[in-house]
Each structure stands twice: as structure tokens, then as C-alpha cells.
């Protein structure tokens with residue numbers, strides 16, 4: 643149990659883990675909060691948990707205390723590895739430390755099913771990591787849930803409904819293949835050092851079958867085109883796809899005068915199917 647381990651402040655001091663902004667390092671030292679995040683990830687018994695950016699290991703300890711069969715922790719900062727090895731020694735055989743860049747790591751190959759992904763994400767790579775998980779092939783994916791800390795504003799973009807400013811690429815990609823919801827907010831002062839804004843823990847549960855049929859790359863392409871010029875009408879914004887948008891817009895049951903933020907996820911899937919059919 644983590645009771646055998648020293649307080650996180652002591653670990654940080656002893657290993658010289660002064661937070662580096664370039665690595666998105668905002669550490670959580672409050673064990674009540676790390677425990678709350680671990681519990682929010684659902685039952686961990688019998689699950690491998692992939693954690694991105696364990697840092698000094700606060701959330702890692704909580705995941706292990708909450709019954710994870712094994713935690714596979716991917717950390718880019720070499721300074722953290724010795725501190726994490728102490729955690730590994732306190733939980734024999736249950737913590738695998740992977741030193742490297744999470745964006746370049748084949749996480750599916752590291753974890754056995756059933757697996758969950760839990761992380762207090764480095765904000766500078768939070769969006770590309772999420773998009774990568776959502777583009778996993780095959781689908782349904784190797785993980786049964788994602789429980790992730792984002793900046794509040796990013797969390798709002800993930801769960802946004804059509805019609806508002808927050809609705810865009812992230813909402814469409816996330817809601818197409820998963821059911822996302824904001825679980826709770828975390829005050830900036832809970833972190834060391836505190837980031838500029840409030841954070842939120844978001845849960846995404848993969849849908850067994852996506853909301854509608856679409857090729858992931860085609861969907862990504864039409865969504866990028868439509869929201870790339872979000873203030874323009876679809877008949878103008880979709881021109882960047884290099885073909886007449888009228889047929890695609892009709893296939894999606896939309897009007898050429900509508901704007902991207904007015905389309906449902908299902909309509910974007912219909913656009914993607916029409917786009918892919920013309921290729």
C-alpha cells in the first residue's frame with residue numbers, strides 16, 4: 643500500500659522533480675483527489691490500466707490502491723523514473739514503467755484486456771492523444787474506458803452539443819465513437835504548480851458500434867474542412883475538399899446555407915460516406 647511510501651512532496655524534493663512547463667507538468671499531491679480520480683475510473687480489479695504521464699506517481703499509487711491488476715505507466719521525463727521504481731517496488735509485479743513519448747508508444751501492445759486508460763494528461767498533448775485513441779483500429783478498441791483530466795474548456799468541447807461555439811471536431815469525433823461526460827471539475831489550486839485554468843475529469847466509454855457508419859479518415863477530413871471555416875456556409879467551406887459540395891450536402895440531409903456547427907454527428911457521418919464514395 644502507498645502508506646509504505648513517503649509523501650509526494652518528499653519524493654519530488656529527493657528526486658529533484660521541479661515541474662517543467664514544456665512537459666505539461668502540473669502534479670497532483672493530494673491523495674484524496676488522486677483517490678477520487680481512480681475511483682471515478684470504475685472497478686479496476688482484473689483490469690490493466692494504462693496511465694500517461696505518471697510523473698512522481700501520485701495517481702499511479704491511487705490506481706494500484708484501488709485494485710488495478712497492473713498499471714502500465716508511460717512517462718517521457720527520465721527524471722521521474724527512479725521515483726516510479728520506488729512505487730513499483732512497493733507493489734511487486736503490478737507496475738510496468740515505460741520511459742518514452744506516449745504519442746509514439748503502441749499502448750495496445752502493452753496492455754492486456756480488459757484495459758482502462760486513466761491519466762492526468764499533459765495539456766500540450768491531451769488533444770492529439772485523445773484523437774489517436776478515438777481513431778483506434780479495430781473498433782471496439784482495446785480499452786473499455788478513458789478517464790482523463792483536461793482543461794475545462796477542452797472538456798466542454800468534447801461533450802458539446804450542436805449549435806454552440808464549443809461544438810467542433812472534438813465533439814464530433816468523441817461522440818461518434820464514445821459516450822463522453824464531464825465527471826467533476828478540479829480547482830487549479832489542487833495542482834503543483836497551479837495551471838492557469840480550471841480542469842475537468844472526463845469519462846469516455848467507447849460505443850460498441852459507432853453512432854453511424856463512417857470511415858474514420860473520411861470523417862476527420864470532412865469535419866476538418868467544415869470547421870476549418872466554421873463561420874462560412876457549408877457550400878463554401880466544403881469546397882476545400884476539391885469537389886462539388888452540393889451532392890454531399892444533400893446526402894447528409896443538410897442545406898447548403900447551414901454552417902458546420904448546426905450539423906449533427908450523424909449528418910457528419912453521412913457527409914463522410916458521400917465524400918468517401920466519390921473518391
Ligand code: SAM
Pocket residue numbers: 665666667668669670671694695696697698699700701702716717718719722742743744745762763764765767
Ligand atoms: N500523473 C501525475 C500527477 O497527476 O501528478 C503527473 C501529471 S502532469 C499533468 C503530466 C505528466 O505527463 C508529466 O509527468 C509529464 O512529464 C508527462 N508527459 C509530458 N509529455 C509526455 C509525453 N509525450 N509522453 C509521456 N508522458 C508525458
